[in-house]
Amino acid sequence: MLRDVTARVGYMVGADRTTIFLLNDEKTELWSLVAESETGELLDIRVRVGDGIAGQVALNKQVIHIPDNVYDDLRSARVKEADQRFNYKTRNILAFPILNDDFEIVAVIQLLNKIQKDAGQPAGFSHQDLESLAKCVLPIRRILESCQNCYEGIRKAQATAALAEATRSLNQVNLSTDAILERVMGAAKKLLNADRSTLWLYDRQRGDLWTELSTQGKLRCEIGVGFAGQVAETREPKIVPFDLYDDPSAENAKKTDAQTRYRTCSLLCMPVLSPDGDLLGVTQLVNKRKPGNTEAYDPGMYPRVPEFFKTSFDKADRQAMQVFNERVGAILQFAQAHETLKQSAQVEPRDAVHQTLLLYGSVLSRVLANGAGRYTVLYTLLHLLTSALQQAIAAEHVHIFLVDSDRRQLWTLAADPHNQAVTELVMPADRGVAAKVLLDRQAKKSSKVAQIADDFVRIGLDAQQQEDLNSILLLPMLDEEQNYVAIAACSTRLPPKALATRMLKTSNGASCRCCRSCRPSSLSALS
Template identity: 25%
Template structure:
């Protein structure tokens, strides 16, 4: 207590009384201090302090201890280095084995990282080359419970990962290339605690590093969250993780280059295929259409939800399309040259294949429904001229170059389209076809728009065409239903208008379900025929059993499948859209009437099947009786 170097606060906290201390350095063979050893309170009757003899004994003992500790440190370090080298060799093998798919590669890298560094979560965020650093195009998120030996893990995360990524930290690393080791996230200003809200996960420590390619460019960020033993990430973790990040950068860069090459080859094959099948409409045809008399909307019955194109020939559909654009005042508003417009319509029609259902006639009918919603349903009171232009073009072009098979078929057959687009395969292709036609010389109907308006129309047009993918409809319809059911929808908000436009595209796309019974029945048979053709292809080329709606052998189930289609897809969106404008209720009533008809047919089929089953059973019983007698 009389030595100024002693801090009595230690005794106060511990409840211990320190009387004497013998403290000596722990040195290695080179005399470098690697630690300190301390003896407290010599046990003696008179509480004597440590003497010179004690110092000699303690010093001799510590000489051996220093050698032992140093050897143990070297052995432990060699073990860690050996383990690190082995893991990196395994990782190098994995990287060079998997060079075809970024998602698979990153999944394997994250599995190795979780296993080696024993952490609760691993994330990889790839930087979007088309954007500024800090924005990520793809996000991968893995924890130990996500994968097992049967390889069922969904490798690429959804657009919105279940675990929100802390953009503050990952964005900083992506911008600066700085390595961040944060032992206590909640005491760091760069951490956003909201990422843990509404989850059962709590972030404690974070280790975040940039992923750099061979050129020194930051292509992504790799992040570890929470060690399993709850300790912070140490320097050894940093060294191993840094090596991982280096290998990651090499592998991801190589795989991205490979994927880019595949996409370029797929684009080339698609372009050659399209060019061999389609061509821009000849100028002579455009001049012929230009000279035709365009009748009124009433003459074509375009303002009626019960409209049918069965009585119109191809020229009538072209002229009716022109009438819709004229009545919406789009040609004058956007300074569209009439001759160019005529040639554009002819080119759009020409780019529809002669498939059973998803052809020009279907696109024309979808466009008529959207036009009717604008004019008869008073939706023009909500949407702007720019939105109406994008939606009407979107309807006319939403199935361009459709092959009569769906997205799943493209994926199953590894078609060039499936290699080019990972989601909404056909819809992305329809949009690309629309842009190709609209940008072609002589078809450029948007050439007089300002750059700002042109970009606005293209953005709306892309969203409109992609909205016809029913997978996206199911994703967004919940928010739309909640919005309209609240009764307080504010259509001046862009996010609400975006939902409304998407739902209007779905309403128009499936509008055949609301037509008069004879029209609906015929259209349903056309749809079924196209589905059966795909089912035949699956049986013949893929050697698989198609789903019921694609199976020609189960065509008797069409009525019950139509009831399911109405209940699951059509009825909910028609009920919701009719709340936006009461003038849209005829669509809902038409859908309800057709459901009743299909339900009656389904009941008849069920009753017939039951009677046939009963008759078969009776026949079997009779045969059995005769056999017994």
């Protein structure tokens, strides 16, 4: 829609090139996704308010018209720079502000190179062109305001897609928590065009933040000190626009920069919270980069600011980053719970599985209220748990089906390899093998999977995996009040006795709290 409006405006006044810049929510920067290069590709252009022709129009709310000799005008330094970058020559320019009812800037229309219909026509745009634009201001403004609202949704959708891409192979490769977090933060940095990204973790014992960088080792930050410390204290996101050094709270950043010879120019800091609202850490994106510039930062030019750092994060970036923070929070909460259980000598491995399932119960209601992000968060928790159980008993495949007693259903989440989305798999809990496991409250095993006419033992497996299947072990899991929590379906090429023995060794031969009936004598066969 925005591209169509841009084309129509350019055609109406006879401009060779037309760009419509929208003002960001912070009113610090103009952005455009519709300026076209000679190849027809869309260019992502950002201009600070006050910089260049469009930036000055936004600042002063006045029309700028340069009919000829554009490069001789003192205001056109940015125009010349852009022309060199995109191999173009601007001969004349008209920039027109779009204001709302409160006379605040909404957008700036920039028109380049009036198309001459005949040789005797005066150079540049005419007064008639200006009047034509003025007559169309109201409908153009309404469309642009709608486009501005849509942009935020687009950025969030892009973040969701980038997150899916970053984690799409988690169900295929066993990655450590650190590797998963590194992948997620890397995807966020790439999507939001940041130069660096850092995850600060909250140390509950010391009451501060810490992170580890390859170049500097372990760093610590007191709560309330510096931008990351302030975000940890207030638990509110913080955007620090260019130039960060102008901010009164920049002293800590300046000291760090002096040590590292790296110039911090802009910042996006956001708290990472558990579903219960507890602080887990702070994500920090450093130095928004201008689009299209991949030049590496040169420490030799410190403390001067490279041109590609002269831009800022905005509200759309913050909303997109929130998608990543939800995933980071889920991973951190699981990792902390898992580490606590692992360090406790009293907790057996299989009991840890049981307690981790109980963790779902405490966060489930809050996660389900998160709208579109709930599946990705739940999938992360579920995948990490199934991977841990899969390694513990050396099973080929593990699926954990959570019990929905109200609907008499079992459900789980799986990654769809076709569209990289998370899908919900649902099975009835009141019939077939599932009903038998829940009714008998016993673990079930079988080496005759091919003879079991029930999709429950095959759900989540492709045709080849089903063909290779030798045995299956089904474990009902109950909470402290003996209510069903889930069924863990463990399948492998091993014979059922070997699989069951591995499960029992995981708990050192003790009866576990998940089903309280996992002794060898109580492992009954599926008929």
